Amino acid sequence: MNTLAIEINDAGLTVADGSGVLAVEPGYASVEHGEFLTGAAAAAQARLRPRQTGNRFWEDLSLDPESAGIEGVGSSAELAFRQLDALWSRFGGPGKDAVLVVPGRYTREQLGLLLGLVQECRMPVRAMVNAAAAASARPWPGRQLVHLDVHLHRFAATGLRQGDAVAADPEQALNGVGLASLMDLWAKRVAEVFVLQTRFDPFHRADSEQLVYDRLPESLDALHGDDDIELGLTFGGEKRIARFNRKQLLGAAAGAYRAVVQFVAQQREPGASLTLQVSHRVGHLPGLASELMRLDDTRIVTLPRDAAVSGALACAERMDSGSGQVKLLKRLPWRLETGQDSPVTVEEVVPAHEPSPDAEAAATHLVHRGVALPVGQSALHIGREAVNGRRTIVIDDQHQAVSRAHCEVVRRDGELRLKDSSRFGTFVNEKRVRGETVLHPADVIRVGSPGEELHVIMIEVQDGP
Numbered sequence: 001m002n003t004l005a006i007e008i009n010d011a012g013l014t015v016a017d018g019s020g021v022l023a024v025e026p027g028y029a030s031v032e033h034g035e036f037l038t039g040a041a042a043a044a045q046a047r048l049r050p051r052q053t054g055n056r057f058w059e060d061l062s063l064d065p066e067s068a069g070i071e072g073v074g075s076s077a078e079l080a081f082r083q084l085d086a087l088w089s090r091f092g093g094p095g096k097d098a099v100l101v102v103p104g105r106y107t108r109e110q111l112g113l114l115l116g117l118v119q120e121c122r123m124p125v126r127a128m129v130n131a132a133a134a135a136s137a138r139p140w141p142g143r144q145l146v147h148l149d150v151h152l153h154r155f156a157a158t159g160l161r162q163g164d165a166v167a168a169d170p171e172q173a174l175n176g177v178g179l180a181s182l183m184d185l186w187a188k189r190v191a192e193v194f195v196l197q198t199r200f201d202p203f204h205r206a207d208s209e210q211l212v213y214d215r216l217p218e219s220l221d222a223l224h225g226d227d228d229i230e231l232g233l234t235f236g237g238e239k240r241i242a243r244f245n246r247k248q249l250l251g252a253a254a255g256a257y258r259a260v261v262q263f264v265a266q267q268r269e270p271g272a273s274l275t276l277q278v279s280h281r282v283g284h285l286p287g288l289a290s291e292l293m294r295l296d297d298t299r300i301v302t303l304p305r306d307a308a309v310s311g312a313l314a315c316a317e318r319m320d321s322g323s324g325q326v327k328l329l330k331r332l333p334w335r336l337e338t339g340q341d342s343p344v345t346v347e348e349v350v351p352a353h354e355p356s357p358d359a360e361a362a363a364t365h366l367v368h369r370g371v372a373l374p375v376g377q378s379a380l381h382i383g384r385e386a387v388n389g390r391r392t393i394v395i396d397d398q399h400q401a402v403s404r405a406h407c408e409v410v411r412r413d414g415e416l417r418l419k420d421s422s423r424f425g426t427f428v429n430e431k432r433v434r435g436e437t438v439l440h441p442a443d444v445i446r447v448g449s450p451g452e453e454l455h456v457i458m459i460e461v462q463d464g465p
Contacts, residue, residue: 003316004091005309006084007101007131008114010058010152011179011281013039013083014101015091016309022091024305027058027152029079031070038083047210054079055180059153061110077113085121097124099316101131101308102328103151104158104171115326126319130330132158133168134311135303136277138336143299144272148264148292149279153178155260157267167331174263177256182285186220187212189252190231190244198240200233208235223249223286250287257291258444261430265295266449277301279308296432311335363416363441366409367455368393374459379410382426382447382454395452401425402448409439416456418445427451 007014010027025039028046030053037045046053054069057076067076092098100118102111111128118125132147139145145160147168155177159169190212191203202208211233222229223246232241250257268274276298283289283302292300304310314335365372366380373380378391383406386392395402401424409418416439420426426433427446439445443456 002096003126003313004096004098005101005312005316006087006098007308007312008058008103009131009149009281010055011150013058013087014306014309015087016306016313017091018313021306021309023087025083025087026055027083028053028055029057029070029082030054031073034072036079036082036086038079038086044210044214047206047213055152059151061106061113063113077117080114081117081120084117084123088118088121088123092121092123097126099126099312099319100128101134101312102128103156104130104132104168105156105173111328125326126316127326128328129312129315129332130158130168130328131308132156132160132171133166133330133332134309134315135279135307136160136166136332136334137307137311138334139166140275140299142273143275144269145275145277146264146267147277147279148282150281150285151178152180155263155282157264159267165331165333172263172267174260177259179281182253182256183213183216185252185256186249187216189249190216190219190242193244193248194233194240194242197242200235200240202233202235208233211235219244220249220286224284246286253287257288260288261291261295262446262451264292265427265430265446274298275301277303279303280305294429294431296427296430362414362458363439363443363456364459365457366393366445367457368452372457372459375409375411375416377411379408381408382406382445393454395447400449402452406447407433407445415439422447424448 002017005016012024013027014021015023026043028039028042030037030042030045030049032049032052042053051071057068057079060067060076061080063075063077065074068074068079073079100114102114115125131149135147139162145162147158147160149156155174157172161167161169191201195201202212215231215233219229219231227246228243230241230243232239264276274295274297276292278300280303289300289302311332315329315332365374381387381390381392382395383392384395384402384404386394387405403422403424406422407418407420407426409416417436418426418428418433418439419436420433428437428439428443430446439456441456441458445454445456
């Protein structure tokens with residue numbers, strides 16, 4: 001029997017067989033007058049008909065009434081069924097079965113609901129396979145292994161236990177930050193630049209706003225090879241062109257990327273070297289891999305697009321499809337041995353600190369909760385409480401892993417220097433400080449867990465008006 005692998009990830013549902021990937025489509029659905037669109041066709045309606053278009057039905061898979069969030073559709077499960085049914089109609093059929101590659105966050109009830117949906121599609125299913133385990137081809141002895149993926153509405157980190165097989169731990173999620181929110185940030189920045197350069201506001205109308213979202217993926221692709229790109233929009237018979245640089249677009253996502261890096265840092269085991277295997281969806285986000293490389297003692301492994309579906313198909317070959325039971329597999333044999341060539345691109349961690357764009361300008365202040373505090377030759381201390389009348393930034397009790405006298409910042413030889421004196425560690429740009437480090441403008445200091453952040457800035461003193 002010819003087996004398909006279907007990966008359930010709303011940032012890109014992936015269908016593959018032994019010949020390779022057959023289709024990748026986003027988890028969108030749209031309905032008008034009883035007619036359903038799914039995938040890219042529905043995504044193209046998201047700004048034009050927002051009340052009839054949804055993209056949360058895989059995230060919130062449920063039979064609850066009105067969970068679809070679309071007028072006239074009863075539940076999110078109905079939209080999920082429509083997309084699955086459309087995919088099976090295109091690629092399935094007699095003589096074929098499927099293995100489902102599922103996210104680690106689904107509950108037992110949601111997995112049962114998913115099996116009910118595939119039965120309605122008349123799709124024979126061999127098994128369900130955890131996505132993070134399926135994507136893992138080889139072990140990394142002596143290192144902690146974590147899988148990072150992105151969905152439309154969350155980033156997901158899964159710890160992987162290594163032995164004679166790979167076993168997935170429960171998924172940890174960074175909710176509210178995902179591909180959809182990143183695209184919103186970039187689209188808003190594109191619209192701002194269009195207004196500045198052409199006086200044309202593409203967000204003024206739904207159809208021109210949709211054009212921005214339609215064209216944005218190719219612009220982001222260009223950022224992987226070019227620092228300067230241009231985007232042309234033809235609207236009302238007139239073509240308008242705006243030019244962007246890498247810094248403008250990546251700056252729009254800086255806060256979200258910082259949250260992702262901190263999220264990954266929170267998955268660390270104390271003292272462990274980390275191998276972070278990221279899905280192709282994460283690896284393709286411009287600039288994110290560079291931010292992740294700031295993590296201390298971390299190796300980034302970018303997986304190919306078919307990593308999870310290929311892993312699932314390899315397992316399907318060894319499954320007995322005649323048992324009649326559909327199992328969820330979280331523990332899978334390795335496909336490759338340690339050191340064997342594998343279909344991954346390994347990027348080594350970059351040095352601890354990359355030169356800041358403002359490297360020629362020395363840092364002068366720390367910003368804590370919106371207040372800029374000057375740093376001089378008398379140290380500015382950071383900790384759980386003030387000590388002996390010292391000038392101290394007090395980190396309140398809601399944060400764990402903060403020492404009484406955690407670290408200090410002082411100006412010496414014209415530079416701001418941070419010295420760590422804690423048991424738990426101080427992090428600059430999510431890299432743990434070993435003893436002492438020089439601070440630069442735009443650096444981010446994190447103290448504690450989940451952590452309080454302080455930003456390093458440079459303030460110029462003007463001599464005149």
